[in-house]
Structures are given as structure tokens and as C-alpha cells.
Amino acid sequence: MNFFRRIKTLYILHRYPIRHDVWFSVTERLDILHRLTSVEKAHLRELTTIFLHEKRFIGVGVDLTSEMRVYIGVQACLPILHLGIRLLSGWTDIVVYPDAFYVNHNQVDECGVAHQNERLLSGEAWSKGPIVLSWADIERDINDCHRGHNVVIHEIAHKLDMLDGSSNGIPPLYYHMLIPEWTTALSEAYAELQLNVQHHQRTCMNPYAANSPAEFFAVLSEYFFTAPEVVLTNFPLVYRQLEQYYRQTPLTLVSDCSGRRSMLV
Numbered sequence: 001m002n003f004f005r006r007i008k009t010l011y012i013l014h015r016y017p018i019r020h021d022v023w024f025s026v027t028e029r030l031d032i033l034h035r036l037t038s039v040e041k042a043h044l045r046e047l048t049t050i051f052l053h054e055k056r057f058i059g060v061g062v063d064l065t066s067e068m069r070v071y072i073g074v075q076a077c078l079p080i081l082h083l084g085i086r087l088l089s090g091w092t093d094i095v096v097y098p099d100a101f102y103v104n105h106n107q108v109d110e111c112g113v114a115h116q117n118e119r120l121l122s123g124e125a126w127s128k129g130p131i132v133l134s135w136a137d138i139e140r141d142i143n144d145c146h147r148g149h150n151v152v153i154h155e156i157a158h159k160l161d162m163l164d165g166s167s168n169g170i171p172p173l174y175y176h177m178l179i180p181e182w183t184t185a186l187s188e189a190y191a192e193l194q195l196n197v198q199h200h201q202r203t204c205m206n207p208y209a210a211n212s213p214a215e216f217f218a219v220l221s222e223y224f225f226t227a228p229e230v231v232l233t234n235f236p237l238v239y240r241q242l243e244q245y246y247r248q249t250p251l252t253l254v255s256d257c258s259g260r261r262s263m264l265v
């Protein structure tokens, strides 16, 4: 980080701190943070503070409290904990609805005929635009310990995927990562999941992931942070790629719903 950026960051951290009681109540309730070291939690708090300062929260039919903003911010910053806040720049707005919301999408089929589909969504990420979230779904992720589901992480994964201008399940990779290794690992796993869905067989993860490579990466990211053992057990090569991409090892130490901690690998 250059000198001027560091000064700006220090100013934001000093001028707009997250209240201690809010930070501790939020992080205590989020299972997915329990594996983090105290140093990582301190860094996450800095990232979240900057995130909350730089983003504009728009509640539509919902009054957003400071605690709700921290819940969203801290889950948004977990994936970029070791990547840097600049990966979440280039867009500002976070729109929050009280519950799942309907959107109209225009789709053109293979014959060139346009169709309008109305879909009920719990979240949506626009390229260079806002992310849209359902608070009811965020709350469910907080309360139900629903492993494999996290709407904020899902939409942030889409944002990371879109950084190179396309949403295709291949976010910009670091110089030490090889695109063929990423595409081979993910495409084989994706094909296996699609086959299971097509044959109406039980899938190891949310079958929504079989909709497209972009959705596959977003859902994989949800599992990587909330149920990493599912990814490691079923798609070990994918797990290693996600480890390298996110620079995190969520299976080193995880907590179950009761807060009990156990070593897995």
C-alpha cells in the first residue's frame, strides 16, 4: 500500500471505527469467523471498517441498523481477507430488501426468441453496479448455521468473478496460479455435478451450482467458507484451487454449530 493510501486508511479507521460492542456481538454470532486467528480478526475488522465507509447502503422497506451493516460488511470482507479491499472497488451500492425479491430478466433462446422471466432471488450482483441482498436470507445464514449457504459470500464471489469484465467462473488469478489447472479442476467437477442433476441423482451441493460456471464458482465459494469439508471431500482439486485463490485454509480449524472446535486436516 502506498504512503497516501495508508494515511487515508488510518484516517478512516480512526474517524469511523466500528463500535466494540457491535463488532463483538456480530463476530461472536458468525460461526464462519471462529476459525480465524486474532490477527486475522483484527485485519478483518480494518477491512470491514473501510468497506462500510466506502459503500452506500440502501434499505428498501427495511431500516438498516449499524449492526446489520456490520453483518453484511464482515461477511463481504471475509473472502478478500488476504486479497485486499481494492478487489471490492469499482462499485458502491448495496441494496437491501427485507425478503427475497422478484426481478425480470430478458433471455434470448437458441432460436433468437426473446423471453421475459420473472425470478425470485435472495441476492443479485450487477457488473460494475450494486449488489442486491435479501435481509431475511442473511438473517437465516446467521441464525440457522445453514452450512453451504451464504448469500453475501455468493454475491461477493460474483463480484470477484466479474473483475475481468466477464462472469464465467474464472476470476483474475494470481501469477503463481495456472489457468489450465483452474479450468481443468472446475470444469471436471462442474460436469460431474451437471450429470448428477440431469439424472436426478442426489448432489453433494446445492444443485443451483449446475446452472452455469459462474454460479458454480459462487456456490463453491459459499461452501468453501461455510462447509469446506464438502468441497474437499467431493472435489479435492477444486478445494486446492480455491485455497490458492482465496489464500485461506478454512479446514485447518473449523467450529461446528455449538462452537466446538476441531482439527480436520
Ligand SMILES: [Zn+2]
Residues within 6 Å of the ligand: 154, 158, 214, 215, 218
Ligand atoms: Zn449467483
